[in-house]
Amino acid sequence: MAEADPMTTPREALLDYTALPTFTPDAAVLEEHKIVSLDSRDIRSRPFNLMRTKFTKQLYAHNLRMVGITSPAPTAGKSCLSLNLAGAIARLNDTPVLLVDLDLRRGSIAQDLGLEVQRGIGDFLEGKVGSIRDIAIRTEEFPLAILPTMPVSGDSSSLLASENYAELMRQLRAEAEKSIVLVDLPPVFANDDTMLTMEQLDAYLMVVHSGKTTERQLRDSMEMLRPAPCIGTVLNRYKGGLADSYGYTSSKTYSRYYD
Structure with missing residues (x-):
């Protein structure tokens, strides 16, 4: 009999969302970092609600459960978008959302939420903690849990190759x-x-910086990530004209999804 693959063998989930330590995001911090999706009354959350609907349809149609969010180069706003998308999904309260900060060298999720992190993903990868429940924290109002990180010293690639x-x-x-x-x-x-x-x-979602990400950067990035499927691209920081009625602060954010 073939030996089961430990990476694919089903295991019992570790997180009890109701038992996780909670935090209430500070409104001023959220405003500073343009995290708007946690407030349904904020008109700037509407583009993320639209994105949420398209995104979750893709997940359920193709049975996708773990999705990365990246960009070809820095400053595209991927972390801001990750938080806003996660918040928009969690606000529905029907499916918990776990947002994992795996940008080990320049992680910013905790900072964008105003969290003072004592332990993070780096501690797990360095063997200082053995369970994600030891570093997870949940927003008080919605089923949104965060696995934060602090910048790690040394070679992050070697940590990603470890047991x-x-x-x-x-x-x-x-x-x-x-x-x-x-x-x-x-x-x-x-x-x-x-x-x-x-x-x-x-799968992954690709964030494109309007006016800065080149076609070649986008094409080469997607080629480097093959065979992982790209379920969509998001054009971020697009400065629309006066006729644009759907704005995210001074930008228009929208998504285009591949088949």
Whole structure:
């Protein structure tokens, strides 16, 4: 009899969302970092609600549970988009969302939420903690849990090649049985971390910086991530004209999804 693959063998989820420590995001911090999707009354959350609908349809149609979010180069706004998309999905309250910050060198999810992090993904990968429940924290109002990170010292790629990383992926895959797992990844051209991580994810969403990301950067990024499927691109920081009625602060954010 063939031996079961430990990376694919089903495991019991570790996170009890009702038992996780909670936090209430500070409104001023959210405003500073343009995190708007947690407030349904904020008109700027509407583009993320539209994105949420298209995105979740893709997930359920193709049975996708773990999706990375990346960009070809830095400053495209991928972490801001990751948080806003995660918040928009969690606000429906029907499926928990786990947002994982795997940008090990320049993670910003905790900062964007105003969290003072004592332990993070780096501690897990370095063997200082053995369960994601030891570092997870949940928003008080919605079923949105965060696995934060602090910048790691040394070679992040070696951490992603370790048994601790394999265990992290096993635990995240178990959580994906009941949650939507979104993984904020480094930019593709920053290092090889995103290529290493994508081997364990189901698909990715590509964030394109309007006016700065070139066609060649986008094409080369997608080629580097093959065979992982791209379920969509998001044109971010597009400065529309006076006729644009759907704005995200001074930008228009929209998504285009591939078949």
